[in-house]
Amino acid sequence: MTTDDWYKDAVFYELHVKAFADSNGDGVGDFPGLTQRIDYLSEVGIDCIWLLPMYPSPLKDDGYDISDYTAIHPSYGTLDDFRRFLSSAHERGIRVITELVLNHTSDQHAWFIEARSSRDNPKRDYYVWSDTDDKYRDVRVIFCDTETSNWAWDPVSKSYYWHRFFRHQPDLNYDNPAVREEIWRVMQFWLAEGVDGFRVDAVPYLVEREGTSCENLPETHGVFRELRARLESEYGSGRVLLAEANMWPEDVRAYFGAGDEFHMAFNFPLMPRMFMAVQLEDRKPLVDILERTPEIPTNCQWGIFLRNHDELTLEMVNDIERNYMLDTYALDVRARVNVGIRRRLAPLLEGNRRRIELLTSLVMSLPGSPFLYYGDEIGMGDNMYLGDRNGVRTPMQWSGGFNAGFSQADPEQLYLPVIANPVFGYQAVNVAAQRRSPSSLLHWTQRIIRVRRGSSALGRGDFKLLEPQNHRVLAFIRQHESETILAVFNLAASAQAVGLDLSPFDGAIPIEMFGGSIFPRVGRAVYQLSLGPHGFYWFRLRWV
Amino acid sequence: MPPKPSLLSDELLEDLIAAGEVDILVGLPTHNHAASVAAVVRAVVSAFAGPFVRERTVLLNVDAGSTDGTREAVQSTMPPAELVSAQYTLRTMHRISVPYHGIPGRGTALRILLTAAELLRSRVVVVLDPTTSAISAQDVANFVDAVRRGEADYVKPALARTFADGPLVTQLVRPLFRAAYGFRLLEPIDTQFAGSQRFISGALAAEFWKSERTETGIDTFLTAYALQSGARLTQVPTAARARVDVERRPNIAEVFRQVVGTAIACLAQTYPAWRQVNGSRPVALIGALPEAEPPPQFDSTAFADACRDGVEALTPLLANLLEASLMQRLRTATHAPRLNLDPTLWAEIVFRCVEAAVIGSAPANELAQILEPLYLGRVATFLQHELALDAADPLETLAVAFEAQKLALVTRLEGREK
Numbered sequence: 001m002t003t004d005d006w007y008k009d010a011v012f013y014e015l016h017v018k019a020f021a022d023s024n025g026d027g028v029g030d031f032p033g034l035t036q037r038i039d040y041l042s043e044v045g046i047d048c049i050w051l052l053p054m055y056p057s058p059l060k061d062d063g064y065d066i067s068d069y070t071a072i073h074p075s076y077g078t079l080d081d082f083r084r085f086l087s088s089a090h091e092r093g094i095r096v097i098t099e100l101v102l103n104h105t106s107d108q109h110a111w112f113i114e115a116r117s118s119r120d121n122p123k124r125d126y127y128v129w130s131d132t133d134d135k136y137r138d139v140r141v142i143f144c145d146t147e148t149s150n151w152a153w154d155p156v157s158k159s160y161y162w163h164r165f166f167r168h169q170p171d172l173n174y175d176n177p178a179v180r181e182e183i184w185r186v187m188q189f190w191l192a193e194g195v196d197g198f199r200v201d202a203v204p205y206l207v208e209r210e211g212t213s214c215e216n217l218p219e220t221h222g223v224f225r226e227l228r229a230r231l232e233s234e235y236g237s238g239r240v241l242l243a244e245a246n247m248w249p250e251d252v253r254a255y256f257g258a259g260d261e262f263h264m265a266f267n268f269p270l271m272p273r274m275f276m277a278v279q280l281e282d283r284k285p286l287v288d289i290l291e292r293t294p295e296i297p298t299n300c301q302w303g304i305f306l307r308n309h310d311e312l313t314l315e316m317v318n319d320i321e322r323n324y325m326l327d328t329y330a331l332d333v334r335a336r337v338n339v340g341i342r343r344r345l346a347p348l349l350e351g352n353r354r355r356i357e358l359l360t361s362l363v364m365s366l367p368g369s370p371f372l373y374y375g376d377e378i379g380m381g382d383n384m385y386l387g388d389r390n391g392v393r394t395p396m397q398w399s400g401g402f403n404a405g406f407s408q409a410d411p412e413q414l415y416l417p418v419i420a421n422p423v424f425g426y427q428a429v430n431v432a433a434q435r436r437s438p439s440s441l442l443h444w445t446q447r448i449i450r451v452r453r454g455s456s457a458l459g460r461g462d463f464k465l466l467e468p469q470n471h472r473v474l475a476f477i478r479q480h481e482s483e484t485i486l487a488v489f490n491l492a493a494s495a496q497a498v499g500l501d502l503s504p505f506d507g508a509i510p511i512e513m514f515g516g517s518i519f520p521r522v523g524r525a526v527y528q529l530s531l532g533p534h535g536f537y538w539f540r541l542r543w544v
Numbered sequence: 545m546p547p548k549p550s551l552l553s554d555e556l557l558e559d560l561i562a563a564g565e566v567d568i569l570v571g572l573p574t575h576n577h578a579a580s581v582a583a584v585v586r587a588v589v590s591a592f593a594g595p596f597v598r599e600r601t602v603l604l605n606v607d608a609g610s611t612d613g614t615r616e617a618v619q620s621t622m623p624p625a626e627l628v629s630a631q632y633t634l635r636t637m638h639r640i641s642v643p644y645h646g647i648p649g650r651g652t653a654l655r656i657l658l659t660a661a662e663l664l665r666s667r668v669v670v671v672l673d674p675t676t677s678a679i680s681a682q683d684v685a686n687f688v689d690a691v692r693r694g695e696a697d698y699v700k701p702a703l704a705r706t707f708a709d710g711p712l713v714t715q716l717v718r719p720l721f722r723a724a725y726g727f728r729l730l731e732p733i734d735t736q737f738a739g740s741q742r743f744i745s746g747a748l749a750a751e752f753w754k755s756e757r758t759e760t761g762i763d764t765f766l767t768a769y770a771l772q773s774g775a776r777l778t779q780v781p782t783a784a785r786a787r788v789d790v791e792r793r794p795n796i797a798e799v800f801r802q803v804v805g806t807a808i809a810c811l812a813q814t815y816p817a818w819r820q821v822n823g824s825r826p827v828a829l830i831g832a833l834p835e836a837e838p839p840p841q842f843d844s845t846a847f848a849d850a851c852r853d854g855v856e857a858l859t860p861l862l863a864n865l866l867e868a869s870l871m872q873r874l875r876t877a878t879h880a881p882r883l884n885l886d887p888t889l890w891a892e893i894v895f896r897c898v899e900a901a902v903i904g905s906a907p908a909n910e911l912a913q914i915l916e917p918l919y920l921g922r923v924a925t926f927l928q929h930e931l932a933l934d935a936a937d938p939l940e941t942l943a944v945a946f947e948a949q950k951l952a953l954v955t956r957l958e959g960r961e962k
Contacts, residue, residue, distance in 0.1 A: 282600075282635045320597055320632055469562035471636035497561065 004237045006095065007197075007264055007369055008301045009459040010047035011449050014308055015374035016062075017054050017076045018415055020396050022406055027413030029395070029406070031072070031081035037398075038088045040431065044377055044442075045449035048095040050199050050242075052309055054082070055099075058108050058168070062309070062393065064099075064201060065106035065169050069186040079193075086194055097240060098190055100198035102183050103205050104169040111182075112170055116156045125176045128162035128208060136162070139214045145338050164205045164214075174206045174223050184230055191231070197240030200224075200262070203255060204245050216251055224261045240264060242303060246315055249293040259297030266303040267293065267368055269316035272325055274306065274359050275348065276317075278534070279328050281492040283474040285321070287465060293367070301459075302368030306359055307376060311340030311389055312348070334384045342389050346379035346424055353379075354534035357444060358489060361536045364452050365478065365487045367463045377445040378434050381424020386416060394419050397426040404430060451513050451538070457483040458538075466500055473498040473531065477505075486510060486539040490531035499526040510539035551652075551659055556606075556642040560660055563638040567599040568592075568688055569666040573653035575608035577674035578617045580787070584672055585621040590681035593623065593633050596688065602638040604660055606653045614674075615641045649759025650735075654766075658744050668692050670738040672784075679784035686780040687738040690830055696778035698770040699738040702730045702829055703785055704836035707931055707938055711842075711923045712799070714939055716915075717807055720894060723946035724811050725771035726821035730779060730829075732767045733803065735786050743775050752813070761806030768810045772817040777827045783834045797916060804919075805912035812901035812908065819954050824947060847924035848883040854917020861914050865906065866896055878921060884929065885921045887945035893918060895949040902957065 021033030031054075041049065053063030056073050063073070072082050089096050105112055114123040133151035141147050142164055151160040152167040162171045172179050187198065207219040224241070231239060243255045243265040255262045270293070273285035296302070312329075314322045322339070329348055330341040341348070349355040356379060363370045375396055383391040394416045398405030404418045404426030411417065419425045434440035452458050461478035468475055472492040478485040484505065490496045502508070502522045510519040519539065520527075531537070552560070570588050574581055585603065592601045605618045618641045644656055654671065661669040668691040670684065690696040705714065713731065721732040739747070752758060752765040770777065811818070855862065855878045863871060870892060877884050897911040930938045 276634075280635055284633070284636045318632060320634055324598060324634060469558070470564070471562070471638075472564060492564075494565075496564075 005263075005299055005301075006238070007048070007240045007242075009453075009456065010095070010369050011045065011364075011452065012048045012050055012303065012369060012371040013041060013044070013046040013374065014050045014052065014305075014371055015396075016052040016309065016393060018063075019393055020374065020406075021398070022395075022409065025408040026075070027407050027409035028075045028415045030075065031077035031085045035081075035085045035088050038085070038092060038094070041089075041094060042092045043446065044372075045446050045453070046094065046372065048097060048196065049089060050371070051096060051098045053099045053101060058106055060106070060168050061166055062389075064101050065104075065108075065166070066101050067106040067108040068110075069105075070189045083193065090194070095196035097197040097199055097242065098195050099201060100183075100187065101201040102172065102186075103202040104163060104165060104171045107168045107170055116154050116161075119157055119159070123178075125173055126179050126182075127170045128173045129157070130160045130162070133160050135210060136208055136212075136214050139164075139208075143338060162208065164202070171205065171208075174219070180223060180226065184227060187227065187231065188234070191235055191239060196238070197242065197263070199242045199244060201244050203243045203262075204247060204251075216245075216247065216254060221254060221257065221261060224255065225257060228257075228261055242266070246313055248316060249289065253294045253296060256296045256300040259299045263299065264301045264303050264369070266305065266371075268313060270302075270304055270366065270368075271306065272312065272314055272317055272321070274362055275312070275329060276321060276325060277474070277491050278349075278355055278358060280324075281472050283471055283491060286474055290366075290463070290465060303371055304363050304366055304368035305371035305373070306363055307345045307348075307373045307392070308371070309373070309389065309393055311337045311342045311392075313338075313340040315339050332384070337389060342382070342384055342391050344380055344382040344392050344424075345373070345376040346429075347382050351379065351423060352534075353441065354493075356441065357448075358491070358534040358536055360445065361448060361487075361538070362474075362489060364448055365458050365485070365538060366476075367461075367478075369459060370452075372445075377442055378431055379424065379429050379441045381419040381421060381429065383417065383419055390416055397430040399430050399432040400427045405432065447514070455483060455485060455513070455540070456480050457485045461485065466502075468498045468500050470496055470498045472496050475500055484508070484541040485513075486541055487536070488529060488531065488539075489536040490534055493533050495530060495532050495535075497528065497530045499528050502527045505541050508541035508543055510537075511542055513538040513540055551656055552663075553642060553644070556640070556644075556656070556660065559638075559640040559642065560663055563602045563640065563664060565600065566602045566638070566664045566666045568596055568601045568668045568670070568692075569657075569661045569664060570601070570603050570684065571654070571657035571661070571669065571671045572603065572605045572618065572674055573608070573650055573657065573671070574605055574610060574614045574618070574674045576610045576612045576614060578610065578612040578614045580677045581605075581614055581674040582617050582621045583677040584674055584679055585618055586623060587679045587681050587684050588672070589621070589623050589637070589639075591684035591688070592637050594681055595685045597632070597634050600635060602640060602664065602666075604657060605639075605641040606656045607641060607643050608649075608653065609643055609645075615643070649762075651753070651758030651760070651762040654762050655748070655753060655758075658739075658748055661744055662741075662748060665741065666744075667741055668738060669741075669744050671736060673735040673786040675787045676736070676784035677787065679782070683780075683782045683784045686782065686831065687736070690778045690780060691738050691740045695776065696738075696828075697740040697743040697775035698767075699778045699780055700729055700731050700767070701734050701736050701782045701784070702779040702833060703734070703782065704833040706836045706839040708839040708842070708927060709836065711926070712803060712919070715890075715922050715926060715942065716804065716894065716919060719891070719939075719943040719946035720807060720811070720898075721767070721771065722824045722943055723891075723895075723950035724814075724818045724821070724898075725768065726818070726824045727771050727777060728824050728826050728943075729767065729771070729777065730827075732771075733761075733763050733807070735763055736782075736784070737763070737766065739770075740775075743770065743773075746773055746775075752810070755809070755813075757806045757809055760802045761810070764803070764806045764810050768814055772814055779827055779829045781829065781831045781833045796920075797913070800912045800916045800919070801909055804915055805908045808898055808901045808911050809908035811898050812904075815902045815957075819957070822951075824943075842923060842927060844924040844927040847920040848928075851883060851885070851917045851921025851924060852878050854920070858914055858917065861910065865900055865911075865914060866893065870896070874918075882928065883921050883924055885918065885925045887930075887942040888949075890918070890922045890925075891942070891945040891949040892952075894946070895953045899953050899956065903960070 018029040023033035056068040204215040208214040240263045243262040246268045276285040395406035434442035457478040457480040461480035464477045466475040475488040508522045900906040
């Protein structure tokens, strides 16, 4: 793994410190608890932890409403606790990126408290104000379940302020150079602590202009180019900026710039289409989006994922696809929030191990670096009876014992209740049990990460789709330098036969990458394969 | 011994494997239909991308060796340009076009289509006519929905006809099928239909495929099978009619041999099933009939003359077929200044022909030949007399007459058996 573009080979693991492990018995996970569990993450085989917001916050949006950018929320520990965690991670070769929520702050942030105190306050222009709510009239409301407008009335300064998310999260004003300086100082603070980069939240929304969607504006890109340039100037090229831009691939492409903006960006539209493809038993949704995904600069990388802390977003699909996904995966309307589905991976797939493995194998081999969401490596459940997206943010299930081994606090004190149903609850699904079972999902996940690590092509390789007649089979080639990987996936619940045109690889011997089995030599004729239900193959093609 | 040639070519089998299990199969048998098939394909593709966007679909064209670019037209036809932006497909849409070899008849084509549908376990099978240029995506959807909802096993179209339209159907085939099988199906021999998986499997196993007549009369046999097999029946209104090119249109004698000869042969074969049927019942019609097209113009005077000439020429055959009193009534009717082949007389003669076929005393083709001039006289009578009477439904009188004569036939045959 090279230092500068390590993110191209890395397997990322997203977790919230409050959800991972509670060391002091207050019912909330903390950095000492996370530090105690670092060996587990090393055991899973991940390369980089993405920490969800850990900063002081009123926690009305689970920490994305930040009231102090350069401190640790007292519930999670101290800055020294964080440093100890970071050091432990680095000792094990695990990098850490943290959240940079730069589009907005909490309305409890000192900047906003000052800004609203008076129209003449020096920090007034840190935010976007207006005497009316007429400006930017046609801009969409993102949290449409709870907000009806992007403007909120501030009774203190008697004017409106702009917020693309919750009303308690006023947007910062990036037309103000002072704001950009403040954010740079925030970045410097954490970079100096040693973090390996940032996952930048809500990037499209920084700048507003009348008559536009106020998303993806050139000025917004200018902000990020400036931050990137400063980052590399001061810290070299080993720190990563990862963009959260829930946009179509061609719109996200702009955030890579000419390799001078973000190093990474999530490929949001790919995600629902993996779920769609396996339900439809048809590769078409995947092929459509992969063909639409543009080339990116060679020093850049997509981030691909199945689930995360948010709802399974259905923003980047059309109405037909959205309705299909809701009818298929969220028939119970309680599973729906905003424009998405608030369920975890295993419940979405009804605990079907083959489907879980199939989708995980896709994420591990499609172009991009995979992001695992904490708990999905053991098939944790969810609780859609909790409000907002809390149902997918419940305590990590370490054991079948008290509070799932997460905390010694009284169960009523836990920040959220543990999942306790007989199928996905902690008694049935936990790390301790799965460590003991060689055939567990945990062991399988560890294995696939190891196999993936043995290939540079899966992280860095070119990507070429094959087009077999059998639409239930997705097949593609990844190539990097002298390595060629053939990946074949059966999206159907029934066994499938498929013929592949592998004539460009005439003479190659396919070696199955998990078991090392040798398959018949590739020739000019169509190569016949059969796959079990939801089966997949990764072959390394060798010429001997 | 060399293996029997398969109904499904290797090429078709490969395409079927690629398509896999489907929910809806639309079959399109063709032979030199390039001029009209694009409109049908467009309607199908629009239906697939519209109301059936979530279903697994396949359009299967079996072609009898077209030389006019029919297959290319099937493969390349795209949805209407104004709909392209709205035509999103969730799934891979399969469009298969294959030639078939051997007897280039409709029977072979349908057997291939239905066999393919059975292999793909298609829940709904629709067979469309490549000449129905007025067909819409909604027409296709109507065919599919009745079966898809589990309400029907066999769906036939219901065409809006004026009383004078389509006399071969309204004056002969429709009342004949109604009387024999007990169902008031408006278009028993239309080339379009939809079927459930259950119906298709049963039909494929039926004996009628052994008859040579299936090559030209398969629709008759399929309907007869449906009417006697307990299949749940439904009709859907449509403006989409099969059109026959002037150049392709067979002469009346050929039409009679194919249509009427097949109908009589079919009834003869299935007599044990329909002999016990009493009366008739309506078949559900889902939706309202569209506006009827203006009726074609018939030269009823010429028809009447042809009838008289035909009766004269066929007197020896008619005398063998009809008892003396019936023969006399026929002579009286045709010799009258205004020819009057009334419903009862017509029905009686038709069922005498059916009787002859059942007992095997005359071949079906000969019986069809006998009926041809009489049919012309019947049409002339209807146009000249009965239409003008302004009755609410002049065709109902005819149907009732057919039902009465069916009973009479059964009584006679049972008498013979004793």
